[in-house]
Amino acid sequence: QKEVEQNSGPLSVPEGAIASLNCTYSDRGSQSFFWYRQYSGKSPELIMSIYSNGDKEDGRFTAQLNKASQYVSLLIRDSQPSDSATYLCAVGGFIFNDYKLSFGAGTTVTVRA
Amino acid sequence: DAGITQSPRYKITETGRQVTLMCHQTWSHSYMFWYRQDLGHGLRLIYYSAAADITDKGEVPDGYVVSRSKTENFPLTLESATRSQTSVYFCASSTTADTQYFGPGTRLTVL
Numbered sequence: 001q002k003e004v005e006q007n008s009g010p011l012s013v014p015e016g017a018i019a020s021l022n023c024t025y026s027d028r029g030s031q032s033f034f035w036y037r038q039y040s041g042k043s044p045e046l047i048m049s050i051y052s053n054g055d056k057e058d059g060r061f062t063a064q065l066n067k068a069s070q071y072v073s074l075l076i077r078d079s080q081p082s083d084s085a086t087y088l089c090a091v092g093g094f095i096f097n098d099y100k101l102s103f104g105a106g107t108t109v110t111v112r113a
Numbered sequence: 114d115a116g117i118t119q120s121p122r123y124k125i126t127e128t129g130r131q132v133t134l135m136c137h138q139t140w141s142h143s144y145m146f147w148y149r150q151d152l153g154h155g156l157r158l159i160y161y162s163a164a165a166d167i168t169d170k171g172e173v174p175d176g177y178v179v180s181r182s183k184t185e186n187f188p189l190t191l192e193s194a195t196r197s198q199t200s201v202y203f204c205a206s207s208t209t210a211d212t213q214y215f216g217p218g219t220r221l222t223v224l
Contacts, residue, residue, distance in 0.1 A: 032211040043203055043215040044156070088155065092211045098169065099210035103156040 003027060004091050006104035014112050019076040021107050023089030026070070032092035033065055033072045038106065039085045048074060079111045116140065119204050119216040127224050132191045134219050136204030142214075144207040145187040147171075147179065149200040150218075156203065162187055163210070194223045 006023045013019045021035075032051055036044035048063040050056045050072065056063045062075040072091070076083055086108045092101040117138040126132050136145065147159040148171075158171030160179040168179050176198060178190045191198055201220050205213040 034212070036215075043218050046212065046214065049212060101158070101211065101213060105153065105155040 003102040004089055004104040006087075006089050006107045008105075009107040010110060011107055012110045012112060013079050015079060015081060017079050019079050019083065019109050019111070021074040021076075021087050021089070021109070023072045023074075023091075023104055024070055025072070025089075025091040025102075027091070027093055027102075028067075028070060030067075030070075030091045030093040032101075033063070034090040034092070034101075035061075035063060035072075035074045036088040036090060036103075037085045038088060044088055076109070079109075081111050081113050084109060084111045117204060117206055117214060117216040119202075119219050121219060122217065123220050125222045125224065126194050128195060129193050132194050132221065134189045134191075134202055134204075134221070136187045136189070136216060138185055138187075138204075138206040138216075140206060140208075140214075141184060142206035142208050143184070144210045144213075145181065146205040146207070146213060147177070147187070147189045148203045148205065149173065149198075150203060151200050159189065159202075191221075194221075196223050199223045 004025050035048040037047045038044045050063040050065045060077045064073045086106040088106045089104040120135045146161045148156045150156050157173050162168045162181040165184050181187050203218045204216040207213040
């Protein structure tokens with residue numbers, strides 16, 4: 001069982017629509033949750049972090065965390081062609097005294113103009 | 114403000130050769146990381162360092178060696194490159210290990 005699983009995609013949405021990305025994780029002790037955006041041929045760029053249950057909004061992005069269900073999601077509202085990228089979910093926590101950040105395989109989003 | 118840089122950006126080498134990938138950060142971050150990214154596997158941690166002279170293995174350390182004599186540098190060495198080490202390598206840094214910032218990456222091809 002993979003530690004972090006994302007909906008495999010690819011996800012195609014029309015411009016102006018909401019893109020919904022999902023991520024589940026296996027370690028119930030996980031403490032930190034991140035969404036990275038990665039354009040083709042580029043490095044991952046941190047766009048959202050969330051640490052407690054509920055919603056966190058930053059501009060057109062909303063991260064949602066439900067620790068009981070071991071589920072984190074990212075909503076992209078009013079999707080733009082510039083949002084076309086692969087989105088990586090990352091989940092972190094301490095294993096003994098070592099912090100470990102595990103990444104999902106990513107979901108590729110294409111926004112159709 | 115250069116942030117975090119990697120060199121070379123592209124490298125082609127042959128099986129059995131030693132290769133060193135460089136990573137340099139100007140933020141004075143304590144933590145530094147090396148990941149490889151392969152299709153179907155996502156990002157996998159090779160090695161990390163919590164501070165100068167402190168390094169530890171990640172998920173896929175076999176075939177790699179790291180050192181960290183200075184806070185700002187974290188080189189990754191492939192002692193005898195194999196075709197399975199063809200990948201994109203990312204260096205990252207962080208103040209607290211969780212919020213990590215990535216360098217531009219090195220695309221390595223082993224023939």
